[in-house]
Amino acid sequence: MEVKARAPGKIILAGEHAVVHGSTAVAASLDLYTYVSLRFPTPSDNDEFLRLQLKDLALEFSWPVARIKDALPEAGSLLSSKPTSCSIETMKSIAAQVEEQNIPEAKIGLASGVSAFLWLYSCIHGFKPATVVITSELPLGAGLGSSAAFCVALSAALLSFSDSVSLDMSQQGWTAFGESELELLNKWAFEGEKIIHGKPSGLDNTVSTYGNMIKFRSGNLTLIQSNMPLKMLITNTKVGRNTKALVAGVSERTIRHPDAMSLVFNAVDSISNELSTIIQSPAPDELSITEKEEKIAELMEMNQGLLQCMGVSHASIETVLRTTLKYKLASKLTGAGGGGCVLTLLPTLLSGTVVDKVIAELESCGFQCLIAAIGGKGAEVSFSGSS
């Protein structure tokens, strides 16, 4: 029996970084997924290894399970029903196990993902041999939440074969978790995100777990029922960056200028709340779709200005902003910034010719554009093979 899990990436419409400091954020899932398959060997396979294959990166790691038991003895006594944080001491042991795998220098950013894998696997399944295969449709480290999709899909696959979750394995196709199981899944994924991000808000793993569009503040989510079409162009500047370092940079600025930064975070909170009110306001009310889009465009520009105040914009992001402004289109960075992806609102009445022109101009700068559906499904699992 094999389980395959998938979890979506996301865009943040408003509130990144400020959400780490208690402000409201608005985010939606994307129809781009990370897939994780999990299979335990049969006794006749005589395999005593835990294997991790990152298919699109052509990388494969393996550890004898006895070695993991020596390195992480406490993981064997943890319960899959009780999400547990990785201590600093254990993190050091995990780092040593990851280091031995000799990750190529150009892909060293993956070390934190592999560490999160070792922690989640050994907490949920102890020291059992297994093969875990990962593929992703998301660009890694570009602001579309690949780290959260990785942690959510991985936790979903692991929990499916644990005592804490009972699913009908005979069901065909993709199956969603029940409400309390989603909560457990989201908590485990958050523990993984902590290893990758340092101090995550929980927004990314929550939207990847539940899908749809959500408003999120201090760990609490509210589902948003969108009452208008919302089409976003996503431009990947292809400038690599690391969320952990950018989040730490904003925290350092906050320590240096607490009063000013608290006002910035309050302003972002108001923007997110206003944005969610507009998106949810009943369809034919006093505001036409065009009026709503104009307000959203203005809020996106204001949010971008505040992200600049936080120090997370980048020359490549500014180039995207200048280019789209020539076509009177509003943009903002999405995710941690410092490069990565930028969102541009595409109003309903905008002609296809203009969209094609903007995309051509952005791509001539070396950027990559995509239009993905937003607000779709969250984490799901699918079973195959006989038990």
Ligand SMILES: Nc1ncnc2c1ncn2[C@@H]1O[C@H](COP(=O)(O)OP(=O)(O)O)[C@@H](O)[C@H]1O
């Ligand atoms: N498919 C994957 N396989 C292994 N590690 C992954 C995968 N997806 C994400 N990661 C981990 O997440 C990191 C990127 O996360 P982050 O900097 O938060 O950017 P984002 O979440 O916006 O893509 C990668 O460097 C890696 O450690």
Ligand SMILES: C[C@@](O)(CCOP(=O)(O)O)CC(=O)O
């Ligand atoms: C900057 C932040 O708000 C979002 C980070 O998203 P991403 O990892 O860049 O996709 C951090 C967080 O909410 O934990």
Ligand SMILES: [Mg+2]
């Ligand atoms: Mg991330």
